[in-house]
Amino acid sequence: MKKEEIPQDPGALNRLTKELSYAVDDKGNYTTALSAGWEVKNTALDVAWTDVEKRINDAKQKVLNGEASPLLYYMELKLMDPAIVASYTGFWKWQIKKHMKPGVFKKLSENKLKKYADVFEVTVDELKNLK
Amino acid sequence: MTLEFNHLQAAHCENGVTTSLLRHNGVEKITEPLAFGIGSGLFYIYIPFMKINHGPAISFRTQPGLIFKRTCKALEIPVYRKKFSSHEKAMEALDECIKNGIPAACQVGVYYLTYFPKEYRFHFNAHNLIVFGKENDNYLISDPVMETTASLTSYELERVRFAKGAFAPKGQLYYPKEKRIVTDDQIRQGIKTGIKRNVRDMLRIPGNIAGVKGIVFTAKRIKKWRDKLGVEKSRSYLAQLVRMQEEIGTGGGGFRFIYGAFLQQAHAYFPSNDELMELSARFTKAGDMWRNAAVQASGIYKGRLGKQEDYNKMGDYMIEIAELEKKAFTDLSNIKWSQ
Numbered sequence: 001m002k003k004e005e006i007p008q009d010p011g012a013l014n015r016l017t018k019e020l021s022y023a024v025d026d027k028g029n030y031t032t033a034l035s036a037g038w039e040v041k042n043t044a045l046d047v048a049w050t051d052v053e054k055r056i057n058d059a060k061q062k063v064l065n066g067e068a069s070p071l072l073y074y075m076e077l078k079l080m081d082p083a084i085v086a087s088y089t090g091f092w093k094w095q096i097k098k099h100m101k102p103g104v105f106k107k108l109s110e111n112k113l114k115k116y117a118d119v120f121e122v123t124v125d126e127l128k129n130l131k
Numbered sequence: 132m133t134l135e136f137n138h139l140q141a142a143h144c145e146n147g148v149t150t151s152l153l154r155h156n157g158v159e160k161i162t163e164p165l166a167f168g169i170g171s172g173l174f175y176i177y178i179p180f181m182k183i184n185h186g187p188a189i190s191f192r193t194q195p196g197l198i199f200k201r202t203c204k205a206l207e208i209p210v211y212r213k214k215f216s217s218h219e220k221a222m223e224a225l226d227e228c229i230k231n232g233i234p235a236a237c238q239v240g241v242y243y244l245t246y247f248p249k250e251y252r253f254h255f256n257a258h259n260l261i262v263f264g265k266e267n268d269n270y271l272i273s274d275p276v277m278e279t280t281a282s283l284t285s286y287e288l289e290r291v292r293f294a295k296g297a298f299a300p301k302g303q304l305y306y307p308k309e310k311r312i313v314t315d316d317q318i319r320q321g322i323k324t325g326i327k328r329n330v331r332d333m334l335r336i337p338g339n340i341a342g343v344k345g346i347v348f349t350a351k352r353i354k355k356w357r358d359k360l361g362v363e364k365s366r367s368y369l370a371q372l373v374r375m376q377e378e379i380g381t382g383g384g385g386f387r388f389i390y391g392a393f394l395q396q397a398h399a400y401f402p403s404n405d406e407l408m409e410l411s412a413r414f415t416k417a418g419d420m421w422r423n424a425a426v427q428a429s430g431i432y433k434g435r436l437g438k439q440e441d442y443n444k445m446g447d448y449m450i451e452i453a454e455l456e457k458k459a460f461t462d463l464s465n466i467k468w469s470q
Contacts, residue, residue: 001388001419012250017277019379020142022164022388024415030164030392032142034278040422040429041377045250047370047432048184055185079184079242080296084254087295 003033011037012045052079063130069105070130071096074120088119133264136234138273138280142382142389143192144259146172147275148236149199151261155234157310158206160318168393169205169318169325170198173386174332176341177349183297184253186371189349191385193332195238195257195298199305201328205321206313212305218289221302225262225270225288228306234263234273238303240294246274246281251379256298262288276379315400319470322397330464333456343457350449357442365442366432373425373432384418391415403469406462413459417452424448 003023013019018034025031059076062068075085082093089096091112098104099112110124117127136155141147141163149166167173174193181188203210215221228235240256241247263280264271270288272281283291292302333342340348349372356365376385394411401407427445430436 001383001415001422006383012248013379015248016246017279019276020140020382022142022382022392024391028412030388030395030411035383038377038383040425041373043429043433044370044373044377047367048186048374049250051185051367079253081185084296087299 003031006033006035007038007040008036009039009042011039011042013037052076060130063102066102069100069102070127071100071105071116073130074116074122074127078120085116085119089115091115132229133266133271134229134232134234136261136263136273138263139275140278141275143167143172143380143386144275145195145198145257146170146389148259148261149202151273151275152234152236152307153202153206153208156208156307158208158313160313160315161202161206162396164389164393164396165318165322166198166202167386167389168329168397169321170201171325171328171332172198173329173390174341175343175345175385177345177352178340179352184371185367187349187368189372189375191376191381199236201325202321203307205324206311206317208311208313209308210305211308212303214300215302215304218293218302221292221304222285222289224304226265228304229262229265233306234261235304235306236261237288237292238300238305239288239291240296240300241291242294243287243290245283245287246272254294254296256294256296256300319400322400323468326397326463326466330460333460334464343453343460346449346453346456350446350453353449354443354446357437357439362437366434369428369445370432373428376421377425384421387414387418387421391418401469404466406466410459410463413455417455417459420448420452420455424452 001023003025006021006023014036018036020032021035022030022032055076059068059073063070063073082096085096086093099108113124113127117124120127139147139151141150146163146167150161150163153161172193174190176190178188200210213224225235236259239258239260240254241258242252242254244252261273262270263273268285269282270285272283274281292300294300336342339345356368360368377383382389391411391414394407394414398404398407424445427448431441431445
């Protein structure tokens with residue numbers, strides 16, 4: 001990449017900082033310069049977020065349909081998976097998968113609900129009553 | 132208390148931490164490309180049985196932590212590195228460093244890293260930053276990917292140091308233990324070892340998922356994605372590949388440009404080995420080809436392209452890159468060092 005070809009397409013990161021890029025000058029010597037972003041990777045990040053939003057919406061629908069407990073929705077909302085939820089709450093992965101069933105979820109103790117609520121940064125009430 | 136410390140912006144966080152801390156400890160000649168090359172940072176791997184954020188697990192660089200470790204080892208600089216189970220002890224150990232005038236590096240997760248833009252806050256735990264002071268409850272942070280310094284409250288810093296999930300940092304704290312004079316000969320030796328190890332990683336790892344073989348493996352998979360995964364998932368997968376290759380930290384072109392810069396700087400230490408300059412140009416070419424492939428991939432995930440032949444073309448680009456890199460690393464392994 002030549003120095004003058006370093007892309008300057010502002011992306012989300014540009015609000016925080018420009019990125020250091022390595023490129024060659026006219027004589028072929030390496031130098032560094034700042035980049036505001038590159039449209040190709042900005043759209044790659046957009047794709048990732050579109051996927052995230054879709055997962056969140058799908059999860060929400062499942063909860064409203066009574067096919068899953070609100071844990072599924074909050075897990076997706078926080079970009080987590082059962083392994084990450086497990087490491088933050090101290091539950092086992094298989095327990096979490098069980099807790100995602102509406103019937104099991106309804107019987108969870110206040111104590112367990114509190115653990116989930118803390119990790120998802122909501123109140124127990126919000127956790128139980130997804131709107 | 133604010134320590135005397137020069138913030139340095141780098142393309143990649145671990146390179147940046149390594150370079151800044153070594154410079155702080157008197158190794159003035161170290162640069163980001165030298166740290167990356169001596170630490171054998173260039174790599175490629177596609178782990179087919181693993182998923183990251185529901186997409187393919189692909190990396191263009193070596194395992195987190197190794198660049199710092201290898202570079203310090205090559206330059207014979209002793210290193211302090213510790214993980215903690217107690218949050219309090221982890222914060223106390225850091226406060227102790229600041230009190231003793233030692234800027235120290237922390238491994239952190241970015242999900243709760245407050246100064247990062249929301250769009251970048253995934254559960255990624257192998258980010259690195261340097262703490263160089265504390266004013267009241269605020270820690271002063273030199274984050275190598277940023278132009279300027281930042282700050283985090285003690286709560287925020289503790290939270291990112293104890294992020295959970297893959298590569299959980301566990302409060303990890305590390306820094307060079309003492310100032311040492313590093314000679315040109317040590318750097319020369321480090322360059323040779325670094326290149327040799329990188330040749331091994333790219334050409335000689337058994338199996339077909341790592342090194343240049345891993346690139347070919349991915350290329351063949353991509354050609355099958357459209358049929359096997361469907362259009363929507365294939366687009367997400369290609370977007371993930373491009374993010375791993377081009378996102379913040381790579382310096383562009385999947386670290387290939389930084390490696391090109393490294394070989395040029397290596398030439399200054401081995402002025403009779405002119406092949407280093409020519410090899411540098413080949414890595415520049417490889418980086419450019421990776422970026423062309425990314426443009427092709429973006430055509431697919433943006434929906435402008437989408438036929439099977441578009442996927443084939445993407446795969447063929449990568450096979451071509453693999454051939455170029457295989458030749459370049461083979462030639463690197465055959466260098467007759469002048470010193």
